[in-house]
Amino acid sequence: MNICPICGQGELETKFYGREMQHKGVNLIVENLQFDCCHECGAELTSPEQMNQNSEIIRTAFINERERVKREQNLLTGVEIRQIRERLKITQKQAANIFGGGSNAFAKYEAEDVVQSVGMDKLIRLASDVPEAARWLFENAGEAYSNNSILSCFKIGGLRPNVYVSKIHQMAISSSDSGDENLSAAPWCDSLTCDNDRKYVDAA
Ligand SMILES: [Zn+2]
CATH class of the missing domain: 3.10.20 (Ubiquitin-like (UB roll))
Incomplete structure (x- = not known):
């Protein structure tokens, strides 16, 4: 009492x-x-x-x-932005350097303190879905881009494996064209379904 x-x-x-x-x-x-x-x-x-x-x-x-x-409004949530950033293996500071928006932008997006612009949202999705676009953005900002980011995320278990599977499949196909043995040797690649039209948010 x-x-x-x-x-x-x-x-x-x-x-x-x-x-x-x-x-x-x-x-x-x-x-x-x-x-x-x-x-x-x-x-x-x-x-x-x-x-x-x-x-x-x-x-x-x-x-x-x-x-x-x-x-x-079809914008990425803070959690989704963090997942993409972690998949790209960059810190919040590096993300701000690569995508712009100010040095604390990603801390604020991910904490839901600030809503990203439609343009920023598209840029983050582009880097997430198109490895070559991500590479261009990274290199333009002087950051090292690792082509294995998506693959290693799949290995540790991402939240939306169907999206990662789709990306890995595409990477494996393009790398087999270019003769990259690490990826083209993946034996499970042919058994995966490629789901190119699936948008990131639709996978929720
Ligand atoms: Zn009292």
Whole structure:
């Protein structure tokens, strides 16, 4: 039993509430926010722990809403941008150097703090889906591009293997033309279905 620190007599009862609010310019409806209410003096108190929980609930609602709006607008979510960046084996700083947008751009995109422009979104998708475009962007920014990025991601288990499989298949075909033994030797290549028309977001 928690005693009210204001009157020193009443018992505190935890109450839950929901509200409509704006967080970083986004309208949210949040539920299950908490505070304590004193039966004697009517004081309403929010403990540091409740404040942290409330902040976490608001933050989660914000990210969910941002992701929903981004999907609606056919933009990559922060999680998807991070997955592409990690697949390309670059840091957030390197990504900013390669794609532009300012030095903290990718930290902000990935945390859903900032929504990327349509142009930036297309550029990230291009680098993700077209190895030669990625190579051009990397080399133009003075960053080393590894052609094995997609393959090694597949090995450790990506979230959307059908997309990676498609890319690996294309890479294997093009590399067998150019005589790259590492890729053309892949024995499982012929058994894979090539799904070129599948867009990244459709694979969700
Ligand atoms: Zn009280």
